[in-house]
Amino acid sequence: MNRTTATAFILMAFCALLTKAEAQNAYRCGNSYSQAPCPGGVPVDADDSRSKAQKAQSDKVIKRDLRTADSMEKARLQQEEAQKRAAQVSPEKAPATEPTPGKPKHRTKKKSKTPEYFTSRTSGEKKSKNSHAAAPAGTTSGNTSTPK
Numbered sequence: 001m002n003r004t005t006a007t008a009f010i011l012m013a014f015c016a017l018l019t020k021a022e023a024q025n026a027y028r029c030g031n032s033y034s035q036a037p038c039p040g041g042v043p044v045d046a047d048d049s050r051s052k053a054q055k056a057q058s059d060k061v062i063k064r065d066l067r068t069a070d071s072m073e074k075a076r077l078q079q080e081e082a083q084k085r086a087a088q089v090s091p092e093k094a095p096a097t098e099p100t101p102g103k104p105k106h107r108t109k110k111k112s113k114t115p116e117y118f119t120s121r122t123s124g125e126k127k128s129k130n131s132h133a134a135a136p137a138g139t140t141s142g143n144t145s146t147p148k
Contacts, residue, residue, distance in 0.1 A: 027034050027041035034041070050058070 024035055024046075025037075026044045026046045027037050028044050029038035029041045033044065037043075048055070
């Protein structure tokens, strides 16, 4: 280690020793808390009143819970990955989803037959199978012959 680095470490340690970590005052202002006093604000004691044994026990429980949560997350991710691989390998062997009870199955609509050409009809006119034969004489319904 060179001389400037060692001097820098010594100065940082000296500065750290000079600064004290003091708890700041907290004030309850209605339903909220603030560091600055407010009109009608009540000072609140925010010191940790637990003993060292209680704090150590709490820290131990927190670490255990974190390990449990991490292991559960890993298991979930592995399960999701296995499901993705199974779906990619054999989509035809994937379990068929059944409709939920009480709900009807989705049915596709039958397409209505649309004529090859546009035909205009009035509301009282009935549709016939052969429009050329059903048209009265003297009307144009695709019949190019003229009445005599």
